[in-house]
Amino acid sequence: CTHYLFIVVVAVNSTLLTINAGDYIFYTDWAWTSFVVFSISQTLMLTVGACYYLTFTGVPGTATYYALIMTVYTWIAKGAWFALGYPYDFIVTPVWLPSAMLLDLAYWATKKNKHSLILFGGVLVGMSLPLFNMVNLITVADPLETAFKYPRPTLPPYMTPIEPQVGKFYNSPVALGAGTGAVLACTFAALGCKLTTW
Numbered sequence: 497c498t499h500y501l502f503i504v505v506v507a508v509n510s511t512l513l514t515i516n517a518g519d520y521i522f523y524t525d526w527a528w529t530s531f532v533v534f535s536i537s538q539t540l541m542l543t544v545g546a547c548y549y550l551t552f553t554g555v556p557g558t559a560t561y562y563a564l565i566m567t568v569y570t571w572i573a574k575g576a577w578f579a580l581g582y583p584y585d586f587i588v589t590p591v592w593l594p595s596a597m598l599l600d601l602a603y604w605a606t607k608k609n610k611h612s613l614i615l616f617g618g619v620l621v622g623m624s625l626p627l628f629n630m631v632n633l634i635t636v637a638d639p640l641e642t643a644f645k646y647p648r649p650t651l652p653p654y655m656t657p658i659e660p661q662v663g664k665f666y667n668s669p670v671a672l673g674a675g676t677g678a679v680l681a682c683t684f685a686a687l688g689c690k691l692t693t694w
Contacts, residue, residue, distance in 0.1 A: 506545040508569065528669045531633065535626040535673035536680065542566065542592045543621050543681045546599050547613065547688025556604035563596035591628045595621045599685075610689050618682030626673030 545566075546559035567590050598620040599613070606612035 506548060531629065531669045532626075532673045532676070535629045535669070536677050538592065538629070539595070539622050539625045539673075539677040539681050540684045542595060542625065543599070543618060543684040544688040544691075546596050546621075547617070547685045548691045550599065550603055550613065551610060551689045551692045554608060556600045556608070559596040559599040559603070560593060563592035566592055591625065591632045594628055595625045598624055614682055614685040614689060618685035619678045621685075622676075622678030622681035623674045626670045626677060629673070630670050 542563060546562045549562045550556070550559045552558075599617040602617035602620055603609075603613045606616065
């Protein structure tokens with residue numbers, strides 16, 4: 497019972513952390529920076545919870561089920577916001593599902609090898625989620641149109657965005673998110689696996 501309760505708690509907290517992950521588009525000036533940060537946060541939250549659930553049940557497919565729980569929770573919360581007049585058209589959330597499927601695949605293809613799940617699964621989730629998140633970004637409403645439709649307060653001086661330097665590595669948010677995510681996701685995959693041995 498404690499384990500199942502923990503799964504629900506982790507899923508709820510994952511959702512709370514990622515609930516605003518689609519909203520980087522709203523802050524147009526900081527879209528790229530926020531994209532990287534939110535991609536990494538989503539990657540880590542998905543990895544730790546899905547690996548816990550996967551190693552707890554030992555059944556390939558439960559990582560995808562965990563991502564589905566996160567998605568449904570998020571849809572409900574966003575739906576409530578939409579009912580209150582919040583812009584919903586530019587927020588699409590099922591980006592976790594394909595990454596979770598890769599996690600399941602790594603576990604299943606290596607005959608439930610926990611170390612392969614941590615290494616291969618972690619890298620796959622870390623590398624893939626920013627890519628799927630960019631597809632998410634491409635399919636949403638025009639950010640400028642949304643920004644004008646729902647104006648936000650003026651940024652304070654210390655938040656004034658710096659002009660991007662063309663050709664620098666950080667000018668590629670998918671590459672930066674994927675590289676960082678791939679390293680950190682392995683650590684969080686290990687944490688998720690470790691949680692089943694309390």
